Amino acid sequence: MSASANDPFILLSKAPVPEPDEARIEANVRASRDAFVRNRQPAARMTTSPGWRSALRRRGFWRPAAAGLAAVAALAAIIVLPGRMQSPNIGPAPSEQVAQAPVLLTAPDADNKAPARMGARPAPRQSIEAIPSPSPRIDELTQTRLGALRLGYRFLGDIVELYRIDGEALLRMERRRLGPGGQLALLDAAVMDDGRTIAVRSRLNLPGGRKSETVWDVYVQDNGAYRFDQERTVMIEGARDAAEAMKRLADAAR
Amino acid sequence: MPCCADVGGETDLRADFRAPGAEAEVPRQQPDTSDAGQETADPLVALAKAGDANAFEALVRAHYRLIYRVAYRWLGDPHDAEDVTQTVCMKLAQALAGYDGRSTFTTWLYRVTLNAVRDLQRAHQRRGRQIDEAAMIFRESVEAPQEDRLLINDVWRMVRGLPDKQRDAVLLVYGDSLSQAEAALVMNCKEVTVSWHIHNARKALRGLL
Numbered sequence: 001m002s003a004s005a006n007d008p009f010i011l012l013s014k015a016p017v018p019e020p021d022e023a024r025i026e027a028n029v030r031a032s033r034d035a036f037v038r039n040r041q042p043a044a045r046m047t048t049s050p051g052w053r054s055a056l057r058r059r060g061f062w063r064p065a066a067a068g069l070a071a072v073a074a075l076a077a078i079i080v081l082p083g084r085m086q087s088p089n090i091g092p093a094p095s096e097q098v099a100q101a102p103v104l105l106t107a108p109d110a111d112n113k114a115p116a117r118m119g120a121r122p123a124p125r126q127s128i129e130a131i132p133s134p135s136p137r138i139d140e141l142t143q144t145r146l147g148a149l150r151l152g153y154r155f156l157g158d159i160v161e162l163y164r165i166d167g168e169a170l171l172r173m174e175r176r177r178l179g180p181g182g183q184l185a186l187l188d189a190a191v192m193d194d195g196r197t198i199a200v201r202s203r204l205n206l207p208g209g210r211k212s213e214t215v216w217d218v219y220v221q222d223n224g225a226y227r228f229d230q231e232r233t234v235m236i237e238g239a240r241d242a243a244e245a246m247k248r249l250a251d252a253a254r
Numbered sequence: 255m256p257c258c259a260d261v262g263g264e265t266d267l268r269a270d271f272r273a274p275g276a277e278a279e280v281p282r283q284q285p286d287t288s289d290a291g292q293e294t295a296d297p298l299v300a301l302a303k304a305g306d307a308n309a310f311e312a313l314v315r316a317h318y319r320l321i322y323r324v325a326y327r328w329l330g331d332p333h334d335a336e337d338v339t340q341t342v343c344m345k346l347a348q349a350l351a352g353y354d355g356r357s358t359f360t361t362w363l364y365r366v367t368l369n370a371v372r373d374l375q376r377a378h379q380r381r382g383r384q385i386d387e388a389a390m391i392f393r394e395s396v397e398a399p400q401e402d403r404l405l406i407n408d409v410w411r412m413v414r415g416l417p418d419k420q421r422d423a424v425l426l427v428y429g430d431s432l433s434q435a436e437a438a439l440v441m442n443c444k445e446v447t448v449s450w451h452i453h454n455a456r457k458a459l460r461g462l463l
Contacts, residue, residue, distance in 0.1 A: 008405060008409045009409065009413075009424060009428040009452075009456075010428065011405060011406045011409050012327075012406075012409060012410065012413065012424070012425065012428040012429040013428060013429055013430070013431050014406060015327075015406050015410060015429075017322075017323045017326050017327065018326070018332050020318065020319065020322040020332075020335070020336060020339065021336065024336055024340075025315075025318055028314075028318070028339065028340045028343045028344075029311060029314050029315050029318065029343065031340075031343070031344065032310075032311075032314050032343035032344055032346060032347050033307055033310060033311040033314070033347075035344055035347035035348070036302075036307055036310045036311075036346075036347035036350075037307050038347075039347055039348050039351075040305050040307075159333065172340075174377070175333065175337060222344070222345070223344035223345050223347055223348050224344050224347075225340070225341065225344055227341065227373060228373065228374075228376070228377040230373075230376045230377065
């Protein structure tokens with residue numbers, strides 16, 4: 001009798017682990033290094049601002065500065081919408097669709113598994129796990145706008161990757177497997193006034209006309225990407241619209 | 255003992271944190287904690303903490319496969335493992351400043367990775383994703399000898415379905431070949447608690463395995 005027959009747990013270490021994708025390793029290491037450098041920069045800037053301090057002391061500085069601040073305040077009043085929402089980006093990018101909700105993201109069906117914008121078509125029998133997914137550039141994504149959010153997405157087979165586009169920054173939100181022909185309907189979205197917390201209401205339309213429940217998901221920006229926030233998602237479960245979702249989140253934050 | 259010998263290449267971790275593909279063996283019962291708390295002496299960790307971007311990149315690169323392997327073993331899906339690895343790499347850029355050297359860097363990294371694994375699992379659970387989906391994908395990639403293949407798949411599927419602490423204890427000790435003392439450091443509990451979780455896991459799976 002083998003050892004594994006006596007203790008099946010011993011088999012656990014025998015299972016092979018696939019190699020991570022090399023392109024993804026490079027992309028992730030580079031992104032991580034960039035984030036590390038960014039995190040270190042504010043402290044450095046704080047210590048090298050004597051010019052500002054001396055400018056602030058000068059009496060004549062304040063007159064044009066006051067006019068500038070007034071202009072910024074007026075602009076902010078336009079940007080910040082009622083219901084504690086804000087729109088961080090003004091004006092669509094050239095390739096952007098200005099969509100009315102819902103935004104429908106439809107996965108290729110079983111007969112057409114080529115990723116919508118990725119160029120290379122996988123071999124017919126290639127499993128979806130083998131499709132490489134290096135971090136994309138903004139221009140490789142289909143761009144759209146939902147409420148206050150500018151979003152980018154791409155398909156890798158029947159997996160959709162969703163990104164928030166904030167200026168030039170590309171912030172990954174999540175990846176969902178829709179199944180061949182499956183559809184993700186993005187219904188509503190809003191950004192908390194901290195700029196880091198976003199809420200998206202969506203519904204998964206499964207192949208064959210089946211629909212899953214409509215849900216709100218909350219994501220929090222964390223080190224160059226968004227992570228799903230379970231606790232706050234529960235707080236806004238069943239919210240009728242973005243305003244109610246934002247109000248609940250704001251109340252909970254007080 | 256340093257946590258990584260060749261910072262530019264493959265993960266080359268301490269012998270007690272095995273690299274992918276390492277020979278399986280019966281987990282050691284004797285704890286080896288002689289170097290616990292010593293890894294802050296690792297020049298790479300110290301340099302990265304001091305703000306050296308090159309050292310930080312080398313540190314991430316050296317541990318990338320460890321993070322990926324842990325994520326894959328816990329989740330069973332290469333895409334999910336990639337997602338968790340990406341999350342952890344980004345998190346390290348900020349969280350490294352908070353690493354205080356009270357545990358080894360690798361132990362701390364296990365904790366960061368397992369937290370990220372749990373975050374992803376919560377996200378999946380909320381969306382009602384079937385647990386078996388991961389097991390199905392894993393099944394395709396298993397290349398163990400035919401005679402063990404079905405049993406390995408069954409064991410993995412069942413262990414992943416255990417309560418969190420039982421699953422963590424079993425996967426750390428048997429999946430990743432840590433000693434129970436090391437697993438206790440990762441899980442932030444006593445060694446005897448790890449034994450207890452493993453005992454309960456066996457009890458829960460008795461009759462199924």
